Structures are given as C-alpha cells and as structure tokens.
Amino acid sequence: xxxxxxxxxxxxxxxxxxxxxxxxxxxxxxxxxxxxxxxxxxxxxxxxxxxxxxxxxxxxxxxxxxxxxxxxxxxxxxxxxxxxxxxxxxxxxxxxxxxxxxxxxxxxxxxxxxxxxxxxxxxxxxxxxxxxxxxxxxxxxxxxxxxxxxxxxxxxxxxxxxxxxxxxxxxxxxxxxxxxxxxxxxxxxxxxxxxxxxxxxxxxxxxxxxxxxxxxxxxxxxxxxxxxxxxxxxxxxxxxxxxxxxxxxxxxxxxxxxxxxxxxxxxxxxxxxxxxxxxxxxxxxxxxxxxxxxxxxxxxxxxxxxxxxxxxxxxxxxxxxxxxxxxxxxxxxxxxxxxxxxxxxxxxxxxxxxxxxxxxxxxxxxxxxxxxxxxxxxxxxxxxxxxxxxxxxxxxxxxxxxxxxxxxxxxxxxxxxxxxxxxxxxxxxxxxxxxxxxxxxxxxxxxxxxxxxxxxxxxxxxxxxxxxxxxxxxxxxxxxxxxxxxxxxxxxxxxxxxxxxxxxxxx
Amino acid sequence: xxxxxxxxxxxxxxxxxxxxxxxxxxxxxxxxxxxxxxxxxxxxxxxxxxxxxxxxxxxxxxxxxxxxxxxxxxxxxxxxxxxxxxxxxxxxxxxxxxxxxxxxxxxxxxxxxxxxxxx
Numbered sequence: 001x002x003x004x005x006x007x008x009x010x011x012x013x014x015x016x017x018x019x020x021x022x023x024x025x026x027x028x029x030x031x032x033x034x035x036x037x038x039x040x041x042x043x044x045x046x047x048x049x050x051x052x053x054x055x056x057x058x059x060x061x062x063x064x065x066x067x068x069x070x071x072x073x074x075x076x077x078x079x080x081x082x083x084x085x086x087x088x089x090x091x092x093x094x095x096x097x098x099x100x101x102x103x104x105x106x107x108x109x110x111x112x113x114x115x116x117x118x119x120x121x122x123x124x125x126x127x128x129x130x131x132x133x134x135x136x137x138x139x140x141x142x143x144x145x146x147x148x149x150x151x152x153x154x155x156x157x158x159x160x161x162x163x164x165x166x167x168x169x170x171x172x173x174x175x176x177x178x179x180x181x182x183x184x185x186x187x188x189x190x191x192x193x194x195x196x197x198x199x200x201x202x203x204x205x206x207x208x209x210x211x212x213x214x215x216x217x218x219x220x221x222x223x224x225x226x227x228x229x230x231x232x233x234x235x236x237x238x239x240x241x242x243x244x245x246x247x248x249x250x251x252x253x254x255x256x257x258x259x260x261x262x263x264x265x266x267x268x269x270x271x272x273x274x275x276x277x278x279x280x281x282x283x284x285x286x287x288x289x290x291x292x293x294x295x296x297x298x299x300x301x302x303x304x305x306x307x308x309x310x311x312x313x314x315x316x317x318x319x320x321x322x323x324x325x326x327x328x329x330x331x332x333x334x335x336x337x338x339x340x341x342x343x344x345x346x347x348x349x350x351x352x353x354x355x356x357x358x359x360x361x362x363x364x365x366x367x368x369x370x371x372x373x374x375x376x377x378x379x380x381x382x383x384x385x386x387x388x389x390x391x392x393x394x395x396x397x398x399x400x401x402x403x404x405x406x407x408x409x410x411x412x413x414x415x416x417x418x419x420x421x422x423x424x425x426x427x428x429x430x431x432x433x434x435x436x437x438x439x440x441x442x443x444x445x446x447x448x449x450x451x452x453x454x455x456x457x458x459x460x461x462x463x464x465x466x467x468x469x470x471x472x473x474x475x476x477x478x479x480x481x482x483x484x485x486x487x488x489x490x491x492x493x494x495x496x497x498x499x500x501x502x503x504x505x506x507x
Numbered sequence: 508x509x510x511x512x513x514x515x516x517x518x519x520x521x522x523x524x525x526x527x528x529x530x531x532x533x534x535x536x537x538x539x540x541x542x543x544x545x546x547x548x549x550x551x552x553x554x555x556x557x558x559x560x561x562x563x564x565x566x567x568x569x570x571x572x573x574x575x576x577x578x579x580x581x582x583x584x585x586x587x588x589x590x591x592x593x594x595x596x597x598x599x600x601x602x603x604x605x606x607x608x609x610x611x612x613x614x615x616x617x618x619x620x621x622x623x624x625x626x
Contacts, residue, residue, distance in 0.1 A: 028624075029581065062573065347593050
C-alpha cells in the first residue's frame with residue numbers, strides 16, 4: 001500500500017480551511033482520480049503535475065493514482081494544490097521522506113517544466129496555517145514577501161519543484177528573495193497640487209475626520225477626481241491589524257502588485273461607472289473574489305460619474321455601507337468579505353455638465369437636470385453625509401503660484417481630531433462621528449443650545465428634514481473636533497449646514 | 508501478418524507462457540466476435556476464469572502501454588467477458604479481468620508488467 005498525506009490551505013473568503021492532500025497508489029490500470037469537489041482549474045492539475053514531475057526528472061507512477069482532498073464536502077478551487085499533490089505523490093512512492101503531519105503547508109502552482117508559479121491568497125493562507133499550529137510554509141518565490149508578512153512561521157521560497165525536492169531530501173534551504181517589508185506611506189499625490197477649492201478642501205478634511213461619505217458635484221474639469229484621489233493622503237495611516245487585513249484581501253484578488261506590501265496607506269479604489277454589481281461587491285462562479293467594495297476596505301471607494309452607474313450597482317453598496325462587510329452567495333457557498341470604506345461619489349450637475357455658476361452655457365432642460373441627480377437613489381443618498389459643490393477655481397486662485405496646504409499638515413489635524421473623538425466614544429461600539437446612531441444624537445450628542453436653536457429654526461422653515469437634522473449634527477461633531485471644541489458651537493453647526501449645499505438640487 | 512500483428516502475437520505468446528508458468532490453464536486465445544476480441548482467456552488454479560488484455564510495445568516513447576486501455580475499452584472488455592462466459596456455458600463462474608503490458612526491447616528481450624483485477 002502506497003499512501004501519503006500533506007497539508008495545504010484553501011480559502012473561503014478570508015477564512016483559511018486546512019486541507020489534507022492524500023494520495024494512494026494502487027495496482028490497476030494507469031489512471032488518475034481526483035476527489036474532493038475540485039473545480040476546473042484544479043481538475044487540470046493532473047496534467048500539470050504529471051508534466052512537471054517528468055520534466056523534473058522524477059517518475060510518474062503508471063498505476064492507479066487516487067488523490068483525495070479532504071474535507072471532501074468543501075468545494076475547492078485554484079491551482080495552489082499542484083505542489084502538494086506532486087510532493088505527496090512522490091512521498092507515496094517513497095521517493096522523498098514522508099511529511100511530518102501538522103508541521104508544513106505547501107502552496108504553489110506547477111508549470112509544465114517544473115517551475116513553481118505564484119498563486120493568489122498566500123498571505124491569508126499562511127495566516128491560517130499559523131493559526132492551525134503549522135510552523136513551516138513552502139510558498140512560490142514570488143509570494144515570499146507576502147507570506148513573510150506573517151510572523152512566527154518559517155517561510156521557504158521555492159522557484160521550482162526541484163528546489164522543493166532538494167529541500168525535502170537534504171534540508172537544503174533555497175535562497176530567499178530580499179523581502180522589503182518596511183514601506184513608507186509615501187503617496188505621490190498631495191493635496192497641495194489642488195489650486196484653490198477652499199470649500200472642497202475643508203469638506204474633505206471634515207469627511208476624513210468623521211469618516212463621512214461624500215458626494216462631490218461639479219462641472220467637468222473642476223478637480224473632483226483630483227480631490228478624491230488625494231483623500232487617502234489625509235486619512236490616518238492604517239494600524240497593524242488593518243494592514244494585514246487589507247493586504248490579505250488584495251492577495252486574494254491578485255492585486256497586490258498595485259499596492260506596496262504592508263503599506264500603511266488606506267487603499268483608493270475607483271471602479272468605472274459601467275462596472276457591474278459582481279465587480280462592485282464581489283463574485284465569481286468558482287472562487288468568490290472580493291469586489292471593489294472590499295478592495296477599498298479601510299480606504300476610499302470613489303465612483304466618478306455616479307449618476308451614470310446602473311442603479312442596481314449603486315444600490316448594491318447599501319449593504320456594505322450599512323454593515324461594514326459584504327456577503328456573497330453562490331452555488332459553491334457563501335463568503336463574507338470585510339468592506340468598511342469611505343464612499344466618495346462624484347457627479348456632474350446635469351447631463352451636459354455645464355450647469356454651474358449662472359448656468360449660462362448649460363443646454364439641459366430643467367427637468368433633465370432634476371432627473372439626472374435623481375438617478376442616485378434616496379436610500380443611498382441617505383447614507384451620504386456631506387455634499388459639496390466643486391466649482392471652477394477663480395482666476396485669482398489659478399493665478400496664484402502659492403501652493404495650498406500639503407496633505408501631511410491636513411493629516412496631522414485629522415489624526416488629532418480623531419483622537420478626540422476616539423476618547424469621547426470610549427465604551428461605545430462606534431468609533432467615528434459618522435457612526436453615531438440617531439437616538440444617541442438626540443440624547444447624548446447634542447450641540448450647544450444656540451446651535452440646536454439654529455437647527456430647529458431650519459427644521460421649522462422646512463429647509464432641513466429630520467434625516468438632514470441628524471446628518472448636520474454628526475458633521476457638526478466632526479467640525480467641533482477639528483476646531484477643538486468640546487461641544488459643537490453655533491458656528492460649527494452652521495458650517496456643517498453649509499456642507500450640505502448640494503442639497504437643494506437633490507431635494 | 509503485418510509487423511504490428513506480429514508484435515501483438517509475440518506479446519500474447521509471451522503472456523500465455525508466463526501464465527502457464529504460474530499454473531494457469533489457457534482456455535482460449537484471440538476469441539473474436541463482432542463486438543471485439545479477447546486476447547487471452549485462462550483458468551487459474553483456484554478455478555477463476557481470467558480474461559487478459561495484452562498490450563505489446565517496442566518502445567515506451569508513447570507512454571505506458573496500459574494507458575492505451577481507455578474507459579470505453581474497459582467497458583467493452585467487461586461486455587466481452589460476459590459474452591464469452593455465456594457462449595462457453597460458464598455463466599456464473601467467478602471471473603476477473605487482468606491486463607498485461609509487454610515491452611519487447613532490442614535483442615528480443617521481453618519485459619512484462621502484469622496487473623491483476625484491473626476492472
């Protein structure tokens with residue numbers, strides 16, 4: 001009886017499942033049976049494994065080979081099983097020493113010539129392996145750096161099957177690449193590039209302090225995208241837990257190349273407005289991949305030309321906005337990815353885009369203008385606190401060669417203001433001003449008397465709805481934090497009210 | 508007889524001798540009906556009817572000889588075995604299907620890879 005077993009990890013969302021790879025070689029007609037709900041990419045592993053073994057100078061057993069991946073009920077996908085299958089096959093034949101159970105996990109796709117190719121999701125897989133008590137991980141050379149992010153587990157980088165065999169036969173550890181783990185939070189975009197836009201800058205800062213979602217309205221070419229792209233540079237850097245979480249999501253999505261490993265910078269994701277709901281929240285038939293909302297986790301999700309977005313797509317954002325995560329269900333199962341992001345929408349004021357100032361060059365009818373922004377659904381707008389009108393900079397602003405405030409300066413203020421809020425909310429489940437529930441707003445988090453009077457007058461004048469009332473209060477707290485007020489003053493409330501100037505158009 | 512057939516016959520002869528050496532009695536050779544052909548039928552010393560599919564090659568450049576036995580072929584063998592038992596009034600006998608790979612290398616050297624109960 002020729003039998004062997006190794007371990008690997010397969011992912012369901014960010015959760016790693018420990019998988020046993022068992023190989024049995026018995027007499028009978030030459031054949032290969034793969035058990036354990038493999039998907040197409042995994043079923044093709046047979047031919048990859050065989051070619052890789054033969055081309056590495058090993059023998060393929062011309063016998064009946066049964067490979068079983070357990071737990072058998074869990075659907076498995078991807079090509080990372082190639083390496084463990086190949087190694088277990090050789091172990092079963094007694095060509096390399098058998099694996100000591102529970103010590104090493106193996107990950108990697110095999111090329112036909114025996115090279116080991118990179119796979120997705122190595123970071124969460126290695127994290128899971130560590131959790132299950134494994135002490136060693138054999139990973140593809142190209143995934144070494146991300147695997148190395150996990151401390152407390154030995155990572156061995158291999159470039160080829162040959163490397164792996166050498167290591168298992170003689171304990172010779174192949175050379176590891178230089179892993180650059182320390183990374184600055186350098187962002188090449190800085191707020192000082194933006195000319196003028198005092199109001200919008202201020203709105204950005206307040207949004208960053210309170211974690212408020214943001215809608216930027218303005219004609220084309222006024223800098224909406226430019227402003228939005230710079231939001232990550234004024235957000236507080238990610239803490240260690242968030243860094244691993246964000247990197248793990250990008251590892252699964254296969255977008256780690258776009259991002260520095262262990263970058264402290266909050267991610268910025270800008271899906272195109274023609275994007276589909278599965279691309280936005282995640283999806284896929286076999287392996288359920290994270291969508292834009294999860295890639296933007298702990299960062300900024302920016303949707304330009306938001307009214308052009310299919311309505312269903314924008315509304316799919318409602319669940320993640322509400323709960324901070326997104327659950328996707330498919331035939332293969334159900335997966336939950338974290339998705340706590342700051343939503344930034346940008347829109348033209350009207351279909352032709354020239355409705356601004358006195359609206360002289362706008363060619364749209366009144367009704368077309370109204371309909372345009374109404375494409376953003378009420379429930380979605382309900383979750384957006386701040387609406388700013390971004391207009392063209394004036395000639396004075398453009399002529400000035402003085403740079404605006406840099407991101408670093410603004411970020412310092414944001415960090416300081418968030419610290420104040422953090423102290424205030426100690427003991428509450430929420431951390432940011434934008435998360436204060438309405439009942440608490442009315443009870444514990446009221447503004448100064450004069451400020452409340454102002455709000456009540458606006459309510460009486462029907463210039464403010466009950467919903468708007470709560471939002472203005474939340475923004476007031478962010479502004480108070482920025483100004484160092486222990487409670488929002490009348491001025492704070494008034495400027496909060498002004499941060500909703502886009503309101504009338506959307507009433 | 509063409510070269511291919513000749514090689515096949517050589518292989519079958521070799522397997523027959525191999526089985527006789529293991530106390531098998533050869534019952535039939537190249538039994539052919541419309542559905543196909545059984546290379547060898549033998550009776551083991553325990554009274555089991557054994558059907559043997561023989562694959563003979565002069566080189567392994569095209570893979571292991573037994574890999575040539577596809578699923579369809581295996582299914583056909585199963586049907587042929589039952590047909591043989593019926594025709595020869597041995598219905599109900601215990602039977603099994605074996606496969607033998609014969610490699611004839613230069614200098615008339617024979618190598619055999621015999622597999623018991625492959626189906």
